[in-house]
Structures are given as structure tokens and as C-alpha cells.
Amino acid sequence: MDNNIIRLENLTKTYHVGETEVRALRGVSNVVPKGDFVAIMGASGSGKSTMMNIIGCLDKPTTGQYLLDGVDIAGLNRNELAEIRNRKIGFVFQSFNLLARTTALENVELPLVYANVPYKEMTSRAMASLAKVGLKGRETHKTNQLSGGEQQRVAIARALLNNPQLILADEPTGNLDSRTSDEIMNIFETLNHEQGISIVMVTHEPDIGSRAKRRIHMKDGLIVRED
């Protein structure tokens, strides 16, 4: 067993849009050790979102190999990928992606609903997770009654619920002001330091990227620089 949560070997991804061929990734290799905090940076169209989708097991590479926690995902079908997403990965999106008109608690519970966890355990774990992101007492608020920062914290609580080894954050602060962004980044840093959860974050804001341990810069489907 290697100590890397993510191992990418010469990944390529080609989309066909009508007659034209779009080469979103053109041979990306990298490893992310357990407990790392990586920021993937780059302009739009650089291939960072495509890479996120592949790392998040939402998409498969055209060629190359991707090992998540030592498992090659190329051989897995849709349902097996869904199970991996449920057990190993927590997602945080730019637009929060919470269920509308649903309480914070129910949103957070969702991953356990699909993991077939008993009802009581589900609720108590969701409450604990909400407390961890500082939303104790707001469990019964519906998503539209929460501010942007609070919604993103609900999303983080949801991502944390199933004790994932990896959190994937796609522009997590893109819709937030700088003060709220700071709070969210603090949460990420705490999770990384104290619980050793690996975090891969996509961002184009340099000051947000600077909070990560390591930055990968992408351009035209290739990694151009690492610092």
C-alpha cells in the first residue's frame, strides 16, 4: 500500500464537441500524499475542472491511470464510482449545491441516506458534523434562510459526514466575500491539521491558493509549475 491518496499517471481527457476534438488534459502526472493540502490553480480552460471531475470519480480519464487510495478507478462502473464518492470523498462546490427548501440537517444527512445508515445514527452524526463547522442551533433552518457562508459551512458539514479521506473543493470561496472566505479557509486548515484529511482545492485566487501547503499551476491541460 503506498502512502498516496491520489496517484495520477499520464492522464489525458479528450472531449468531442460536434466535429471538433477538445483535449482538456494532455498528460498529467502527480501524486498527493495522505494529509496533503493542494491547490490547483489556473485560468479557466486550463483543465483544472476536468481534473477535479476525474479525481472526484465523476468522470473517467480517456487514457492514463488514476489510483485513488490504491484503487484503479478505470475498471469501476457507475454504481461502484457512486459508492466510492459516498465513502471516500467529500465534495464542496462553488455554488454550494445544497437541496433547496430543505433543512440544514437533512442536507447534511444525505450521504448517510445513501450509505444505508440507521435513522438515529444518521441524525446524531449530522448534528455533530454541523456543530464542528459552527452551525449548532441552525439545524432546522432551511437552505434559503441561511447566508452564503453558512450554506458553504453546511456543505462542508455534509462533506465531512461520512469521514472521508479526501475533500475536493471546487472554487469553495468563489461566491463568498473575503471575510467569509477566510472563515471557510480556516475550517479547511483545521480539518487538514487536526484530522489529517487530504484536501484538493481548485481556485484561481492567489491569496486563497496561498493557504494550501502546495500549489499546482495548470495551463492548456498540462501542469506547468508546482510550488
Next chain:
Amino acid sequence: MNFFRILKVSLRALARNKMRTFLTCLGIIIGVAAVIAMVSIGSGARAAVESRFESMGTNLISVRGGNRSMGGVRTQSGQYNRLTAEDAEAIALLPSVEAVSPSVSSRAQVIYGNKNWNTSVQGAGADYPTVRKWEIEFGSFFDESMVRSGAKVAVIGTDIRDNLFEEGEDPIGKTVRINRVPFLILGILKDKGESGGFGSRDDTIIVPFTTAIRRLQRSDYLNSIDVSAASADLTTQAQVEITDLLRNRHRIPEGGTDDFTVSNMAEIAEGAAEATGILTLLLGSIASISLLVGGIGIMNIMLVSVTERIREIGIRMSIGAKERDILVQFLAEAIVLSLLGGVLGIGLGIGISKLLKYISIFSSIQTVVSWSSVFLAFAFSGSVGVFFGFYPARKASKLDPIEALRYE
């Protein structure tokens, strides 16, 4: 996901668009209500037919001249009519037979005073009330000696009393003229009432068959012989004995066709019930078409609902929902919709069939709500949900998570 969780999620989704949910349900409500109401009319007709035959007695056997079952030219009963009063007497002696009443029937003009009524005149034997299970309300029936002597006496149905006599006037002891022959009224039959659209059975006059043959018609033969078997169990045996006896008496050679038809009421009732069964089926299938249309409405709305919630589907998938989870979620919604419509439709359908008799043009229709039709309509509405919900649900479950998440 467990069952209650699924139910809760679908109910909440349906509660968000109450008007839309109600209108979608309405298709199923109307469909189920139509099936139940229509089938109740059919079952009502069947019950009416059955009760009519039951009131005639289950051990009643009818012997008719001619052979109706032959097909071809010899189809008309009575065409080769050879039943005689002697045949009837011989049948009466059979051990499995309780009573016999020879029967001739015709229509005639009946006159009393200045009133005039066209009705069915039946010639019968003294045992007619026993054989046909028809009691005498007032006065008495004619007896054996009156039959033998061909007495000019009559027993009337209640319709005749109502039509020929003034209210409060006692017909017993009065004389009516049937085809200009005077008849003394001895008694009045008990009211049997109308049933199942066959016309009133009380519109009849009964006279001794001997008198009817001599005075009212030219033929010497009987139209039929009504036989009452000693018990319901002996009906079949009695039929066999009567057939053997009559073949013997009519000298029909081995292998020759009968010149008479022996049938019991159960058989005749069965035939009539079969006809009403077809009516029920026809009404039911026309009504189920509306249920089908309701199902298409569900499919339509579910497709809209899937499109509206593509993003939600994407979120659920990214969090770990499998194809099956999404499929079940949307299928459950369609089934809840259709079952909700089913339950409300059952209520409406039962209501309609109960209220039908209060609407004047339907007042003669009897309705019977059968539990089997209620159950069937409910099960059918459920399967409509499964059938029409499956395609949208499957479509939802096959969405690509990345595209679903990106969908605006």
C-alpha cells in the same frame, strides 16, 4: 434508503406543487371512479337478473315444445309443438318431480266495465303457485276440479287490478271479459315488482290451461310445461327422467333429435348472467381507457419534474446516490401520485354509484359496488403509476452527474 424515508421524500416533493399534484391525480381519480361506477352498474344488472331468476325458484324446470338448440331451420320453439296435457300428467308421476303446471300463453284484450287492457294471458295448472313460487295475496287460486272442468275463472296480477279497477274496488268476485269470454276473478297474486328492465311481471292474468286451450286459442298443444323438482339437488335427475319419458311418449327413435327442450332455471340464469357479465366487461374497459389517459398525465408530469430537478439529481449523485436510488425516488413519487388518485377515485366512484339512484333518469338502474372492482381499480391505478413512472425515473437515473451538476 428505507421505505419511510422514500415515502417522506416523495410526499415532500409532491407537496411543493400542490395544484400540479392535484391535477395529475385528477386524471387517475376520474379513471378509477369511472371504472368503479361503470362496473357497479354492470354488477347491478347482474344482481337484478339473478334475483329475478331466484324468485322463480331454483328447482324450476321448463319443458318447451320444439328444439331451440338445433340451429338451422328448426330454431323456433313451438314450431313443432307436440306437448300435451297428457305429457304433463305423465311428468307429474315421476318420483323426482314435486309439481307440474302446463302452460299456454298468449296476449289478449281484457275488458272490465268501460276499461280495456292488453295483457299476457297465461293458462296454467292448479299447482302453478307452488311451481312458480308465487303466492296469492287475496282470494284463492283455482283448484284441480276447476282445471279439469275448464272453468271460466281467473287470478290476476296487481297491475291488472290497478289498471282495470277503481282504487279501493275489490276485484274478487267481479267478472272480466277476455276476448269476449267472461271470467270470474278468484284471487290476486302477490306483487312481484319490476326487475332489471324486463317489464312488470304483475301485468298478467292466469286462467286454467284447459280453459285457455278451449276458449282463447286454437291449438290443442301446450307451449311449455313448468316442472318443480322435489329438491334443488334432484333437478338434474328430474331433467334426465323427463327427457327419457318424453322421448318414449313421443316415440323418438334412438339417435333421433328431441322435439322438446328441457332446461332448468339455473342454466337460463347462467346465460343471462353471462350476458350481463359481458356488459360489465364492456363498461369497465371503456372506463379503464380514462385511467390510461390519467397514467399518461402522470408520465408527462414526471418528465417535467425530472427536468426541473436535474440539479438536485446531480447533487444526490455526487454525494453517492446510485442509479437505483434515483430510480426508486422518482418511481415512488409516481406511485404515490397514482395511489393517491386511486384512493380518492375509489371514494368518488362509490359515491357516484350510491348517488346514481337519486338522479331521475338513472333511477331504474340498480348499482352494486363489488369489492373486487374496488380492489382491481386500486391495483390497476398502482400499476399505472409503476408503468408510466418508470420511463421518467429511468431517464433521471441515467443522467450524467457532471452535466446534471452543471445544469442551470
